[in-house]
Amino acid sequence: MIRTIFILILFVALRVSAQDSIPVKVMYDRLELQPGKTILFQNDSIRIDVVKFYLTNVVVGESELSSGLLFDLEEDQNYLLTPVSQIDEVQFTLGVDSLTNANGISGGILDPIHGMYWSWQSGYINFKLEGIHFENGIAEEFSFHIGGFLNGYNCERRIQLEGSSNVSRLELDLNSILQTLSTDQAKKIMSPGKRAMELADILAGSFFLR
Amino acid sequence: MRLVAIFFGLIFLLVGFRSNQSIELIFPSSWPEPIYNGNNYPLNEQKVELGRALFFDPQLSSDNTISCASCHSPYNAFTHVDHQLSHGINDRIGTRNSPAIFNLAWQKDLMWDGAIHHIDAQALAPINHPDEMGSSINEIVQKLNKDDRYKRVFKSIYSDDLITGERVLKLLGQFMISLVSCDSKYDRVMSGRDKFDEQEKRGYELFCKNCSECHKEPLFSDYSFRNNGLESDPQLKDIGRMKVTQNRMDSLKFKVPSLRNIEFTFPYMHDGRYKKLTEVIDHYDRKIHFSNTLDPILEKGIHFTTNEKVDLVAFLLTLTDKNFMFAPEHGYPKDFFDQK
Known part of the structure; x- marks a missing residue:
């Protein structure tokens, strides 16, 4: 009897750890990105140092997850814990919703110790991407800190994705946002505004279930 | 159980x-x-x-x-x-x-x-x-x-x-x-526990007529953002509220500060350019710098005679709340830091 219960518990535990999570990966040219590694970009190269972003108010199928995710490229494990193993539809907010922002400071993944809260002004940074673009022998730093929820520049984006039955992970493809480095647009976006809104739109179309 | x-x-x-x-x-x-x-x-x-x-x-x-x-x-x-x-x-x-x-x-x-x-x-x-x-x-x-x-x-x-x-x-x-902070002489006068002297009374009347639209009672600020005619400091290049809203109409606007405890909060203005209250009053009287976003109230300046300036300062000093400043519960928490 005890042995049966033990096996049952083990079985349930394995099921939970094996199936009830969706890994979240950041990709470039269909390859998983590694922190601090240089990648080929057009005829030159890019080194990505920081990718950090919030996925909040996550709904998988019909059920809302109790916790969101602060993705950090430097962490080995980035995944969403889900109550179901089959994921054919997922909805989430890229960033922190304006109501949470309006209420001030929160804890857990939203604790400002994680470096995702602006200090010179109010509000969470929804998404951070930092690195160096090497072009024609010149190294140029770039940093995109996308956020803001006031004055008509609300950068939270609600994203809805549908996948096939054999979905195994959620991917953020950096191709589109990195393409902006080859334009004349500013390479340092560190405050809310029109450009941050445009980049938030690009990011909203860069998530895929695969 | x-x-x-x-x-x-x-x-x-x-x-x-x-x-x-x-x-x-x-x-x-x-x-x-x-x-x-x-x-x-x-x-x-x-x-x-x-x-x-x-x-x-x-x-x-x-x-x-x-x-x-x-x-x-x-x-x-x-x-x-x-x-x-x-x-x-x-x-x-x-x-x-x-x-x-x-x-x-x-x-x-x-x-x-x-x-x-x-x-x-x-x-x-x-x-x-x-x-x-x-x-x-x-x-x-x-x-x-x-x-x-x-x-x-x-x-x-x-x-x-x-x-x-x-x-x-x-x-x-x-x-x-x-x-x-709500225990100044002004507060005691308003609740009938004290009286302004003649000079303070004249100062209060001048205040109500000339200053109270922005420095609204009882908090002595409406906490709005306004350009009060300070010429922009070429070194600091501070654009004020516009940095936050990115709206040109907010250029050089700063929050209206409360006048409570003003006796003790010198220097004045967002960049601390004035050391004395009389300098502040002089600014409104004859130093208003015109720019696109200057508050319409200040377009013609706010003019006072020498005697009126003295009366106005006398009133402003009634906004000092020493009970607030010297309250033991607002001071250095010695007991906490003396612990080991």
Whole structure:
């Protein structure tokens, strides 16, 4: 009897750890990105140092997850814990919703110790991407800190994705946002505004279930 | 079993209530309802006390030399008086005059440009600023987690002794919101407990006629953002509110400061350019600099005779609240820091 219960518990535990999570990966040219590694970009190269972003108010199928995710490229494990193993539809907010922002400071993944809260002004940074673009022998730093929820520049984006039955992970493809480095647009976006809104739109179309 | 659980639950509640006293802001009944009130921002005596310890603790700066109180001294209505601009670690100088901290419960947007929308996020600005405390909330949390004095009090307030960024920031918020200044001579006159002398009375009339639209009673500010005709400092190049809203119409606008305790909050203006109240009055009288966003009220200046200026200053001095400034519960928490 005890042995049966033990096996049952083990079985349930394995099921939970094996199936009830969706890994979240950041990709470039269909390859998983590694922190601090240089990648080929057009005829030159890019080194990505920081990718950090919030996925909040996550709904998988019909059920809302109790916790969101602060993705950090430097962490080995980035995944969403889900109550179901089959994921054919997922909805989430890229960033922190304006109501949470309006209420001030929160804890857990939203604790400002994680470096995702602006200090010179109010509000969470929804998404951070930092690195160096090497072009024609010149190294140029770039940093995109996308956020803001006031004055008509609300950068939270609600994203809805549908996948096939054999979905195994959620991917953020950096191709589109990195393409902006080859334009004349500013390479340092560190405050809310029109450009941050445009980049938030690009990011909203860069998530895929695969 | 259930009875035992209820019994312990009751004991916990009783103990909890005794050590976690909720407190209310005390202010005259004629005042508007604060934005931060008991319903949306409950104050707790122990948390306010612990927030005060954090406020006076130089561990909040990178080299342990500067506390919040360094630039916001209670004896000057929680601002500093010896510098035009805020003064940080390694004698670095910031870009703005440190604002006086009181009656924040009535302020929707904080800072000269309203960049901070919530009191709990406020402290991050000076903590992170390289010319102020030059630290980070992460560094502070690591320091405080090694400090037994804090661990003990955290344990008694929360169910554990974990010191997090969220808790530290909210404790500082509790202390700052608790600071209410409403016991000046003006307040006593308004409630019939005192009388203005003749000069103060004339000054009050001049104030009502010329100043009260922006410096609205009873808080002595409407907390709006306005361009009050200061010529932009070519070195500081401070565009004010426009930095936050990115709207050209907000260029050179700064928050209207309260005139309460103005006797003690010199130097004046967002960049501390005026040392004396008479210089401030002279500015409105004949130094208004015209620019596109100048407040329409000031287009023609506000003119006073020499005698009127003296009367106006006499009235402004009735806004001093020494009971607020010298209240023991606003001063350095010696008992906390004397612990081992």
